[in-house]
Amino acid sequence: MNKDILICGVGGQGTVLASKLIASAATSCGETVHSAETIGMAQRGGSVTSHVRIGREAFSPLIPSGSADLVLAFEPAEAVRNLRYLKTDGMVLCSSVPVKPTTESLSDTGYDGTEMLAYLQGKCRCLIIDAQSLCAPFGSSQYFNVAILGAAVGAGVLGLDAESMLQEMERKIPAKFIENNIAAFRAGMQIGEAYGIK
DSSP, X not given: OOEEEXXXXXXXXXXXXXXXXXXXXXXXXXXXXXXXXXXXXXXXXXXXXXXXXXXTTOOSSSOOXXXXXXXXXXXXXXXXXXXXXXEEEEEXXXXXXXXXXXXXXXXXXXXXXXXXXHHHHHHSEEEEEOHHHHHGGGTOGGGHHHHHHHHHHHTTOSSSOHHHHHHHHHHHSOHHHHHHHHHHHHHXXXXXXXXXXX
């Protein structure tokens, strides 16, 4: 398998854990994996981008522009910011829930993510996920990082199966959180499967 996956969001959303789960699951399946994170003020809600390259055709950890098979975006503006990485026939999975930048609290820009989502839908194949509704049963939006992985598996675009991802989650996620994480992953899978049927 050869697959380039870019994960993007803002600090605190769990993008790095999501990238580590993908990389570890692929390694456990015998794949060659390169990965890297670029983190800008992540502790303060800054941009976080993780590159995961699976397969023997990747010789560096950073995905070249126009080469990503898949972009997993935890925030609409971050999806648009990183769209240059997506290849022509690639796919974006994106949360519909915006994370307002600090500048929004200083001057009301009116940012609510809708323009970004409309732009994505006009530019590429994408699955927009209502992260708020998806994560509501689990009591925290922090479960979106595994839910989006489930959606990617369900839609058949991650390149890894559910069993591999669930095994890796059980290895890497503390036991007290694993039940909700598995439930969130499966809820995401249902969304991905429904998209795949369309």
